[in-house]
Amino acid sequence: xxxxxxxxxxxxxxxxxxxxxxxxxxxxxxxxxxxxxxxxxxxxxxxxxxxxxxxxxxxxxxxxxxxxxxxxxxxxxxxxxxxxxxxxxxxxxxxxxxxxxxxxxxxxxxxxxxxxxxxxxxxxxxxxxxxxxxxxxxxxxxxxxxxxxxxxxxxxxxxxxxxxxxxxxxxxxxxxxxxxxxxxxxxxxxxxxxxxxxxxxxxxxxxxxxxxxxxxxxxxxxxxxxxxxxxxxxxxxxxxxxxxxxxxxxxxxxxxxxxxxxxxxxxxxxxxxxxxxxxxxx
Ligand SMILES: [Zn+2]
Numbered sequence: 001x002x003x004x005x006x007x008x009x010x011x012x013x014x015x016x017x018x019x020x021x022x023x024x025x026x027x028x029x030x031x032x033x034x035x036x037x038x039x040x041x042x043x044x045x046x047x048x049x050x051x052x053x054x055x056x057x058x059x060x061x062x063x064x065x066x067x068x069x070x071x072x073x074x075x076x077x078x079x080x081x082x083x084x085x086x087x088x089x090x091x092x093x094x095x096x097x098x099x100x101x102x103x104x105x106x107x108x109x110x111x112x113x114x115x116x117x118x119x120x121x122x123x124x125x126x127x128x129x130x131x132x133x134x135x136x137x138x139x140x141x142x143x144x145x146x147x148x149x150x151x152x153x154x155x156x157x158x159x160x161x162x163x164x165x166x167x168x169x170x171x172x173x174x175x176x177x178x179x180x181x182x183x184x185x186x187x188x189x190x191x192x193x194x195x196x197x198x199x200x201x202x203x204x205x206x207x208x209x210x211x212x213x214x215x216x217x218x219x220x221x222x223x224x225x226x227x228x229x230x231x232x233x234x235x236x237x238x239x240x241x242x243x244x245x246x247x248x249x250x251x252x253x254x255x256x257x258x259x260x261x262x263x264x265x266x267x268x269x270x271x272x273x274x275x276x277x278x279x280x281x282x
Contacts, residue, residue, distance in 0.1 A: 004252065004253050004254045005254060006041045006042060006043045006254055006255065007041070007042055007251060007254055007255060008038065008039055008040065008041060008042065009033075009036050009037065009038050009039070009040045009041075009042050009065070009066060009100050010038035010039065011042075012042050012045065012066060012247075012251075012255070013032075013033055013038065013102060015247070015250055015251075016068065016102065016104060016243075016247075017032070019111060019113065019243075019246065020104045020107045020108045020111050020114065021107060021111075022107055023107075024106075024107045024110055024111065024134070024140075025105060025106045025107040026106040028075075029072070029075075029105050029106045029107075030072045030074060030075050030103065030105070031072065031103050031104055031105050031106070031107050032102065032103065033100065033101070033102050034051075034072075034073050034074070034091075034101040034102065034103060035091060035094055035095055035100055035101045036066065036099075036100020036101065036102075037100070040065065040098075040100065041065065042065040042066050042100070042255060043063075043065055043255060043256060044062065044063055044064045044065055044066075044255065044256045044257075044258070045064060045065070045066045045067075045068060045244075045247060045255055045256070045257045045258070046058065046059045046062060046064040046066070046067050046068070046257075046258050046259075046260055047068050047069075047240040047243055047244050047257065047258070047259050047260065048067065048068075048069050048070075048240070048259075048260035048262070048264070049069065049070045049071060049233050049236050049237055049240070049260075049264055050069060050070075050071050050233070050264040051067065051069040051071065051072075051073040051087075051090050051101060051103070052086070052090065052264050053086050053089040053090050053093060054262060054264070055067070055069070055090075055260055055262060055264060056089070056090040056091075056093040056094050056097075056099070057093055058260055058262060059094065059097070059099050059260075060093055060094065060096075060097030060098075060099050062258065064099050064258075065098065065099060065100065066099065066100045066101075066102060067094060067099055067100070067101050067102070068102045068103075068104060068243070069101070069102075069103055069104075070103070070104060070105060070108060070115065070236050070239065070240075071103070071105060072103045072105055073087055073090060073091065073101060073103065074087065104243075108239060108243075109142070109188060109189065110130075110134060110140050110141055110142055111140055112139050112140055113242050113243070113246060114140075114239065115188035115189070115235075115236050115238075115239040116130075116142070116143050116144045116186060116187055116188045117144050117242075118188075118238045118239040118241075118242040119144070119186045119187075119188045119207075119235050119236075119238045119239070120144040120146050120184075120186050121238075121242070122163055122164070122238040123148075123159070123160060123163055123184070123186065123207070124148060124159075124163070125144065125145075125146030125147060125148060125184055125186070126146055126147050126148070127146050127147050128144045128145070128146040129144065129145055129146070130142060130143060130144060130145075131143030131144065131145050131185055131187065131194055131197065131198070132194070132197065142187065142194065143185060143186060143187035143191060143194055143208075144185070144186050144187075145183065145184065145185040145186075145203060146183075146184060146186075147182055147183055147184070148181065148182065148184055150180060150181070150182050151180075151181050151182075152177065152178050152179065152180060152181060153173060153175050153176060153177050153178070153179040153181050153204075153205060153226050154173075154177035154178065155181075156181045156184070156205060156228070157171050157173045157228055160207065160228060160230060164230060164231075164234040164235065164237075164238070165233075165234050165237055165261070165263065166234075166263075167230075167231035167233060167234050167263060167265045167267065168231075168265070168267045168268055168269045168270050169230070169231035169234070169265060169267050169270070170231075170270070171228060171229070171230055172211075172228070172229040172230075173226065173227070173228050173229075174216060174220050174226060174227040174228075174229075175205065175220070175225075175226025175227065176226070179204065179205075179226055180204065181204045181205050181226075182204055183202055183203045183204050183205075184203065184204065184205050184206075184207065185198060185201075185203045185205070185206045185207070185225070186206075186207045186208065186235075187206075187207075187208040188208075188209075188235045188236045188238070188239065189208070189209060189210075189232060189235065189236060190208070190209055190210035190232065191206075191208030191209065191210075191211075192208070192210065192211055192212065192215045192216075194206070194208070195215060195219045198219075198224065198225055199219065199222045199224050200222070200224060201224070201225065203224075203225045204225055204226065205225050205226040205227070205228055206225045206226070206227055206228070207227075207228040207229075207230060207235075208228075208229065208230075208235070209229060209230055209231060209232035209235050210229075210232055211227060211229045216229070231265045231267070232265065233263060233264055233265035234265065240259040240260070241259055244257045244258065244259050
């Protein structure tokens with residue numbers, strides 16, 4: 001029995017770009033192949049959220065030929081990639097270790113089996129549809145809305161905390177804990193840009209990341225959906241097993257695909273105020 005023929009980098013890139021077309025990315029975004037020779041052979045692919053120096057090292061130490069990340073390494077103009085900066089260090093580690101780098105960012109957000117859909121599926125939402133459908137499509141688009149079996153806001157938040165990978169950020173909730181929850185909207189990444197469209201909708205709770213005081217507070221003044229704020233890394237990580245399985249299904253044993261479980265959320269730990277001793281004056 002002969003060993004399966006490993007694909008070229010070009011073949012793997014074509015496959016990923018077929019699922020997550022680069023021309024569906026936002027105009028400000030930078031997606032696609034960042035480093036690597038399309039003619040090289042790819043035997044191992046590592047999927048991660050962030051192209052941090054530590055993730056690059058993990059990829060090379062495992063012997064990956066391709067690192068696929070959700071976040072871009074470069075988004076603005078660069079005038080050098082010396083290993084004296086963190087981004088330069090990432091690139092040097094990958095290139096000297098023979099590992100290519102590909103980014104799938106906003107093109108992966110909107111797609112079927114993309115980031116927001118993966119987040120919805122990880123949370124067990126049924127009947128998923130985009131919050132804002134892409135023109136001419138009812139399957140792709142921004143965010144996802146779906147249904148869960150009737151529950152309460154507190155129970156839903158506990159479910160979210162149990163299902164997503166653990167982070168120091170945890171799960172923050174705005175709303176009455178006993179509020180009934182049935183319709184759930186989600187958006188991977190920083191989803192405050194969808195808040196205005198969800199005011200007055202039939203959604204019971206909106207889950208996203210990076211919500212801030214004023215936008216969250218003003219949204220809640222409308223007495224509309226409750227809010228659940230989760231770690232940006234944790235929400236987007238849910239896409240990685242989905243795309244890994246997709247690649248494994250398409251390539252069989254021609255490639256070995258793995259998901260990085262290294263938490264690259266920037267928040268390391270949190271401290272709560274110690275409980276204040278109540279004075280017990282009779
Ligand atoms: Zn993100």
